[in-house]
Structure formats: structure tokens, C-alpha cells
Amino acid sequence: MSPRTEKQFEIIRKEKKELIMETALELFATEGYHNVSVSDIAEAAKISKGLMYNYFGSKEELLLSIAHTGITDVTKAFDFNKDGILTRQELTLFIHMIFKTVKTNKKFWRLYFMLFLQPDVSEIVKADFLAFQDRIYQIAYSYFLEQGYEDPESELLMLSALIDGVAFQFVITGEYSNYPLNRLEEYILKKYSMDKK
Amino acid sequence: MSPRTEKQFEIIRKEKKELIMETALELFATEGYHNVSVSDIAEAAKISKGLMYNYFGSKEELLLSIAHTGITDVTKAFDFNKDGILTRQELTLFIHMIFKTVKTNKKFWRLYFMLFLQPDVSEIVKADFLAFQDRIYQIAYSYFLEQGYEDPESELLMLSALIDGVAFQFVITGEYSNYPLNRLEEYILKKYSMDKK
Amino acid sequence: MSPRTEKQFEIIRKEKKELIMETALELFATEGYHNVSVSDIAEAAKISKGLMYNYFGSKEELLLSIAHTGITDVTKAFDFNKDGILTRQELTLFIHMIFKTVKTNKKFWRLYFMLFLQPDVSEIVKADFLAFQDRIYQIAYSYFLEQGYEDPESELLMLSALIDGVAFQFVITGEYSNYPLNRLEEYILKKYSMDKK
Amino acid sequence: MSPRTEKQFEIIRKEKKELIMETALELFATEGYHNVSVSDIAEAAKISKGLMYNYFGSKEELLLSIAHTGITDVTKAFDFNKDGILTRQELTLFIHMIFKTVKTNKKFWRLYFMLFLQPDVSEIVKADFLAFQDRIYQIAYSYFLEQGYEDPESELLMLSALIDGVAFQFVITGEYSNYPLNRLEEYILKKYSMDKK
DNA sequence: TATGAATGAGTCTTCATTCAT
DNA sequence: CATGAATGAAGACTCATTCAT
Numbered sequence: 001m002s003p004r005t006e007k008q009f010e011i012i013r014k015e016k017k018e019l020i021m022e023t024a025l026e027l028f029a030t031e032g033y034h035n036v037s038v039s040d041i042a043e044a045a046k047i048s049k050g051l052m053y054n055y056f057g058s059k060e061e062l063l064l065s066i067a068h069t070g071i072t073d074v075t076k077a078f079d080f081n082k083d084g085i086l087t088r089q090e091l092t093l094f095i096h097m098i099f100k101t102v103k104t105n106k107k108f109w110r111l112y113f114m115l116f117l118q119p120d121v122s123e124i125v126k127a128d129f130l131a132f133q134d135r136i137y138q139i140a141y142s143y144f145l146e147q148g149y150e151d152p153e154s155e156l157l158m159l160s161a162l163i164d165g166v167a168f169q170f171v172i173t174g175e176y177s178n179y180p181l182n183r184l185e186e187y188i189l190k191k192y193s194m195d196k197k
Numbered sequence: 198m199s200p201r202t203e204k205q206f207e208i209i210r211k212e213k214k215e216l217i218m219e220t221a222l223e224l225f226a227t228e229g230y231h232n233v234s235v236s237d238i239a240e241a242a243k244i245s246k247g248l249m250y251n252y253f254g255s256k257e258e259l260l261l262s263i264a265h266t267g268i269t270d271v272t273k274a275f276d277f278n279k280d281g282i283l284t285r286q287e288l289t290l291f292i293h294m295i296f297k298t299v300k301t302n303k304k305f306w307r308l309y310f311m312l313f314l315q316p317d318v319s320e321i322v323k324a325d326f327l328a329f330q331d332r333i334y335q336i337a338y339s340y341f342l343e344q345g346y347e348d349p350e351s352e353l354l355m356l357s358a359l360i361d362g363v364a365f366q367f368v369i370t371g372e373y374s375n376y377p378l379n380r381l382e383e384y385i386l387k388k389y390s391m392d393k394k
Numbered sequence: 395m396s397p398r399t400e401k402q403f404e405i406i407r408k409e410k411k412e413l414i415m416e417t418a419l420e421l422f423a424t425e426g427y428h429n430v431s432v433s434d435i436a437e438a439a440k441i442s443k444g445l446m447y448n449y450f451g452s453k454e455e456l457l458l459s460i461a462h463t464g465i466t467d468v469t470k471a472f473d474f475n476k477d478g479i480l481t482r483q484e485l486t487l488f489i490h491m492i493f494k495t496v497k498t499n500k501k502f503w504r505l506y507f508m509l510f511l512q513p514d515v516s517e518i519v520k521a522d523f524l525a526f527q528d529r530i531y532q533i534a535y536s537y538f539l540e541q542g543y544e545d546p547e548s549e550l551l552m553l554s555a556l557i558d559g560v561a562f563q564f565v566i567t568g569e570y571s572n573y574p575l576n577r578l579e580e581y582i583l584k585k586y587s588m589d590k591k
Numbered sequence: 592m593s594p595r596t597e598k599q600f601e602i603i604r605k606e607k608k609e610l611i612m613e614t615a616l617e618l619f620a621t622e623g624y625h626n627v628s629v630s631d632i633a634e635a636a637k638i639s640k641g642l643m644y645n646y647f648g649s650k651e652e653l654l655l656s657i658a659h660t661g662i663t664d665v666t667k668a669f670d671f672n673k674d675g676i677l678t679r680q681e682l683t684l685f686i687h688m689i690f691k692t693v694k695t696n697k698k699f700w701r702l703y704f705m706l707f708l709q710p711d712v713s714e715i716v717k718a719d720f721l722a723f724q725d726r727i728y729q730i731a732y733s734y735f736l737e738q739g740y741e742d743p744e745s746e747l748l749m750l751s752a753l754i755d756g757v758a759f760q761f762v763i764t765g766e767y768s769n770y771p772l773n774r775l776e777e778y779i780l781k782k783y784s785m786d787k788k
Numbered sequence: 789t790a791t792g793a794a795t796g797a798g799t800c801t802t803c804a805t806t807c808a809t
Numbered sequence: 810c811a812t813g814a815a816t817g818a819a820g821a822c823t824c825a826t827t828c829a830t
Contacts, residue, residue: 165362428625559756
């Protein structure tokens with residue numbers, strides 16, 4: 001008889017928001033943002049078309065929310081609170097984590113690659129990502145510097161490109177691909193363990 | 198004033214077609230396929246909307262034509278008629294050529310990355326590209342094998358990923374970016390010249 | 395803490411209803427009926443959307459309630475219980491009252507003008523207004539007749555149009571306009587004091 | 592076989608544009624701007640929904656075009672190229688013309704009254720109308736001044752309000768009303784012929 | 789009585805495509 | 810070969826209204 005409490009409403013909102021975002025991510029990643037209509041999302045999430053607008057101002061805002069939440073989650077997972085210098089083991093762990101996040105969040109990374117090829121990506125998304133990338137760069141850079149690499153910057157760019165390339169190739173393969181991500185991970189790790197210079 | 202010969206018509210057709218494709222490539226790459234309307238293309242190419250349909254069955258066909266022509270051109274440029282084994286110089290040249298084509302056809306590669314993230318890419322385009330990739334793989338693979346690399350397949354995949362990664366990062370930067378493509382090229386070449394194992 | 399009596403509930407209902415109507419009138423007049431959503435009204439009145447439907451069957455019914463209540467109030471204010479003939483002073487007072495009500499209820503009159511240009515105004519509202527107008531017409535007509543005006547009907551229509559025109563012009567000016575309503579009132583009163591014929 | 596000439600296209604465009612504007616004016620005036628959908632207009636004009644957007648950027652732009660064209664036409668009809676002072680006959684003619692234009696363009700004036708009650712009317716429309724009104728004011732003002740009226744400004748405002756009021760009352764009556772517009776015109780004209788001071 | 793999540797019909801608008809000339 | 814007016818299906822978005830709590 002009495003209306004739902006504020007808390008109850010909050011829970012409902014949170015859950016619905018997540019449902020919509022997950023559904024949309026799934027569709028955006030598999031079909032492409034422009035090939036998915038708001039109706040498609042509503043249907044897949046089993047809600048009405050209008051409800052999406054109760055939670056997100058527009059289809060684009062939904063996309064940006066997904067991107068923002070995704071990168072925030074990934075960033076959190078990395079626990080960047082390193083103050084000292086990376087040891088070799090730590091770099092190993094680090095690279096391992098990147099591969100893991102790519103494996104776990106394949107759809108998300110697919111979306112991110114799409115977003116970056118889209119020339120009109122919101123500055124917010126870009127800033128989010130660049131912040132994340134920067135952290136990684138700093139860490140890897142200090143490692144290469146420490147290890148006495150001749151041209152740590154190029155080394156860094158190469159590692160970055162390599163990871164991006166592997167991730168890209170992995171991501172463009174279908175849901176159940178047999179891209180040898182694990183094998184490549186090992187191979188890369190081995191390389192960085194042996195390299196001197 | 199005299200009626201044009203069939204040959205002349207053919208030339209006109211060919212030129213118009215190319216004009217449309219170039220204009221469309223430019224727009225697709227800078228604005229994104231879905232953000233460019235047929236009207237936009239017509240306007241930019243200074244032709245009528247109807248004329249596009251004289252040359253291409255649909256907007257999508259136009260896209261696929263661009264992709265097909267592009268990859269054909271690139272493939273041609275490579276002159277794969279190698280029968281013997283790649284020497285180190287040849288690999289060097291080879292990698293150099295890849296970087297060169299990425300640099301020269303930035304827009305085209307951008308389009309290609311987009312296409313590959315789009316799950317419904319025509320099988321034709323896929324086949325085109327896979328054929329191209331296969332040739333490269335064969336060449337590089339035989340090289341790594343010859344050079345006595347322990348795991349030539351992984352090595353191959355890594356080179357491929359590395360190049361894709363560099364190309365991707367280069368391509369998503371704006372028109373006049375300062376991404377150090379040349380420096381990375383050199384760095385990669387040096388790596389492959391020194392590496393034993 | 396003690397359960398509210400029925401009487402108290404009634405008072406609450408009345409006050410809420412008035413709050414909603416006043417808020418809606420304010421918004422309708424400043425933004426236009428179609429530019430104001432039920433959500434807007436609810437937000438401005440600091441109530442929930444659902445509550446409005448507790449008091450009014452629909453958005454349109456709310457509008458009509460406002461119009462009905464408004465014209466009823468205005469009518470009451472006039473105290474039409476005249477049996478005798480209007481003297482000149484009484485006409486003066488009468489015209490003065492009309493101007494006063496226009497001044498005081500600017501928003502309401504704005505709404506009324508809108509309603510009358512809307513072809514599908516409810517018959518109820520029309521009837522309300524025509525009743526009001528009729529009373530005024532009767533009074534003014536009898537006055538003009540008494541005063542020996544040649545064509546009292548035309549005279550009446552003119553006075554009516556004049557007042558409507560002044561009111562309209564006053565009403566379409568912004569909230570803090572400097573339309574010389576008072577000056578015009580005086581001017582009109584003077585005219586009707588001097589006119590013979 | 593050969594495409595239509597530019598001239599032919601121009602004619603087509605002009606005629607279609609007028610058709611759409613006339614149809615829309617009819618509907619806007621009888622139903623109200625917000626109660627008429629673009630589909631309604633298309634259906635009434637027997638064109639497709641999309642075609643309207645070939646000629647007008649939006650529904651609102653269509654409205655503004657109608658308003659602008661209407662007031663331009665009316666202004667033209669007045670031939671304001673007066674340099675001398677208005678004689679009484681000229682004022683008579685002048686008032687007559689106003690009444691005539693109201694009678695002839697009833698729908699248009701209805702639309703204009705609506706627009707002026709709409710708080711968010713485009714500045715363009717307002718400017719158009721105020722320019723027109725200004726011309727009329729100047730002419731009437733100079734007349735009243737010349738005739739030695741005590742307070743020409745108030746006199747002017749009154750004439751203006753009177754005309755607005757008559758027009759308003761005439762306009763809110765249905766298509767085939769029996770509002771005595773002609774009688775009122777005569778009555779007003781008589782007034783202004785007799786009035787001294 | 790009061791709340792706000794949920795619905796879905798309806799609206800404006802876009803745009804690939806067709807076709808008469 | 811070339812044009813652009815015309816179409817209509819599809820999409821994003823709004824909002825009055827309902828209803829479980």
C-alpha cells in the first residue's frame with residue numbers, strides 16, 4: 001500500500017541500468033553500434049523502448065556509459081598503487097593481467113577498438129582510455145629504463161603495439177575462436193625474460 | 198561534337214567510378230560509414246545521387262568495391278612472385294613495404310580495420326584480405342623456418358600482431374599526427390636483423 | 395500522529411489540488427500547454443507524476459479545471475446582482491474591474507486566449523466563458539440603450555473588441571512589460587464619459 | 592531521356608513548396624500547430640512524409656516560412672509608399688484594407704494570433720510582424736497628430752487594440768461565422784469621420 | 789494518499805533507393 | 810550517361826498514462 005522506499009527504488013534502478021548496459025554491450029559488440037536499434041536493445045533486455053530513456057539520455061549516452069564503466073572497471077582491476085620499480089616478475093604479472101582482461105572482456109575491447117576508429121568519439125571516452133594507457137606506459141617505461149634498454153621509448157611503443165595487435169586479432173575473431181592467445185602470451189613473456197640489452 | 202566512341206565512354210565510366218570511390222573512401226574514413234549519406238558522397242563528388250546507382254548497386258556495394266579495389270592494389274604492389282627463400286634483406290624490404298603502404302594508404306587501412314570489427318563484412322572482402330594475409334604469412338613463415346627460429350608459427354603471429362598494432366595505432370591518430378612510424382619501423386627492422394634464435 | 399480526520403484529508407486534498415492547478419497555470423502560460431509535460435508540472439509542484447492523476451483524470455482535464463475555476467472566480471468577483479440600470483459611474487467601475495482582473499490574472503487570460511484559438515476547446519469551457527460574456531454584454535447593452543446610443547449593439551461589440559484587444563496586447567507582452575494598460579483604461583473611461591450620441 | 596532542365600526543376604519546387612505551405616496553413620489554423628503531425632500534412636497534401644523535408648528543414652521551419660511569407664504578402668498589399676500626410680479618406684481606405692486582409696486571410700491571422708501567444712515564437716516572426724505593425728503605427732500616428740488629437744499615442748494604441756480585438760473575435764469564430772465584421776468596419780469608420788479632437 | 793518505474797503509441801526526422809525525364 | 814524529386818521504411822526520442830507497492 002505504501003510506496004516503495006527510496007532504497008528499493010535505488011536497487012531497482014541499479015539493476016535495470018546494469019541489465020540495459022550489459023545487453024547493449026553484447027549487441028553493440030556483436031552487431032556494431034549503428035546496426036543496433038534502441039528497439040533491438042529493448043527487445044533483448046525484455047524491457048520497453050521507453051525505459052532506456054529513463055536511465056540514459058540517449059542511445060549515445062548509453063554507449064558512453066558502457067565505455068566509461070568498462071574502462072573504470074578494468075582500471076580498478078589493475079591496482080596501480082605501485083611506488084617502487086617493476087621487477088621482471090612484476091612485468092610478467094602485468095602482461096599477464098592485460099591478456100587476462102582482454103580474454104575476459106572480449107566484447108568490451110571490441111567495442112573500444114570500434115570507438116577508436118570512429119572519428120567522432122567523445123572526448124570523455126578518449127580521456128578515460130588515455131588515462132588508463134598512460135598508467136601502463138609509465139609502468140612499462142620505468143621498467144625498460146631500469147633494465148637498461150637502449151631506447152626505452154621505442155621499446156615501450158613496441159610492447160604497446162604488440163599487445164594492441166594481439167588483442168585486435170583476438171577480438172576480431174568470433175565468439176568461439178581458436179586464436180592462440182595463451183601461446184602468444186607465453187611467447188611474449190619468454191621474450192621479455194631473455195632479452196638483455 | 199562527334200558521338201563518343203564506345204572506348205571513350207568506357208574511359209568516362211572508369212574515371213567516374215574512381216572519382217566516386219575516392220570521394221567515398223575519403224568520407225568513410227574521416228566520418229565513418231554510417232555517418233556518411235549517399236547525398237554526402239554525391240555532393241562531395243559533384244555528381245547527382247542517382248549517378249552513384251549507375252555505377253554501384255548500393256551504398257554497401259560501393260563500400261565493398263572500395264575495399265576490394267584497395268586490397269587488390271596493395272596486393273599487386275607486393276609482387277609476390279617469389280619462388281626461392283627470403284633472405285634477410287628481402288624480409289627487410291618486405292616489412293618496409295608494409296609500412297610504406299600503411300603510410301600511403303592511411304585512409305584505406307582505417308576503413309579496413311573498421312570493416313574487420315564489423316561482424317557482417319562480406320565474405321568477398323574477407324576472402325580478399327585473407328588471401329593477402331596468407332601470402333604474407335607464407336613468406337614470413339618460410340623465412341622464420343629457414344632462419345632456424347624455434348617456434349616459427351608464434352614468431353609469425355607476433356610479427357603479424359606487431360605490424361597490425363603499429364598500423365592500428367598509427368591509423369587512429371588524426372590526419373597530421375606525429376606517431377613515430379618511421380622510428381618504429383627502424384626499430385623493428387633492427388630487431389629482426391639481430392635476433393638469432 | 396493521531397489519524398487525520400476526514401475533514402483534514404479534505405483540506406489536504408483541496409490544497410494539493412490548488413497547488414497543482416497554480417503550478418500548471420504558471421507553466422502553461424509561460425511555456426505553452428504542449429511544451430509542458432506532466433513530469434514538468436510534477437517536478438515544479440514537488441509532487442509525483444502519479445499524484446496528478448489522483449486529482450485530475452488527465453492532463454487535459456487539469457487544463458479545463460484551471461479554465462473553469464479561473465472563469466468562475468472572475469465571474470464571482472464581478473457580483474452581477476444588478477437589477478436596475480447602469481449609471482455612468484457604474485459603467486466606469488465596471489470597465490475598471492475588467493482591467494483589474496486582466497492585470498491581476500494575466501497568466502489566466504493568456505491561457506484563455508490560447509484556449510479560444512484552439513479549435514477543440516471543450517464545450518464546458520466555452521459555455522463558462524460565454525455565460526460570463528453574456529452577463530457583461532447584457533449590462534453594457536442596457537447601458538448603451540439607456541444612454542440613447544444609436545446602434546447599441548455595434549457599440550457593445552466595439553467596446554467588447556476594444557477590451558479584448560487591449561487585453562490581448564497586454565497579455566502577449568512579457569512578464570514585466572511596460573504596456574500602458576492604466577493609461578488606456580483612463581483614456582477609454584474618458585471617452586465613454588464624454589460621448590453623447 | 593535527357594534530365595529535366597534547371598528551370599523545370601525550379602517550377603516543380605516552387606509549386607510543391609506552395610502546396611505544402613498552403614496545406615499546412617490550413618491545418619495549423621484549424622487544428623493548431625501541435626495537433627497537426629507531419630504525417631497529417633503529408634496526407635492532406637497527398638505527398639510523402641519525407642518530401643516535406645526536401646523543402647523545409649523541419650516542421651518548425653515550415654511554420655516560420657508560412658508566417659514569413661504571409662506577413663510579407665500582407666505587407667506588400669499595403670503599398671506603404673506614402674510620403675505625404677494621410678487625409679481622412681486615406682485613413683478610411685487604410686482601415687478598410689486592414690479589415691479586408693483579415694477577411695481574406697482569416698486562417699493566416701488565426702495562425703498569427705496563435706504564434707503571438709506562444710511564448711517561444713521565433714524572433715524572426717516577431718521582427719517581421721513588428722515591422723509591419725510599425726509601418727501602420729507611423730501612418731496612423733501621423734494622422735492623429737495632424738488632426739490635432741490631444742493624446743495621439745493613446746489614440747493610436749486604441750485604434751490598434753480595437754482592430755486587434757475585432758480581428759481576434761472574428762478569427763476565433765469558425766469558418767462560416769456570422770460575425771458582423773462589415774458592420775463593425777462601417778461603425779468604426781463612421782466614428783473616425785465624426786470625431787473631432 | 790503517494791511514488792516513480794514501466795509502458796507503448798505516436799512524433800519528428802533521416803536516408804537509401806527508385807524513376808520520370 | 811545524368812538529374813534530383815519523390816518515396817517509405819526505419820530509427821531516435823517523447824510523454825501521457827498505468828500500476829505495483
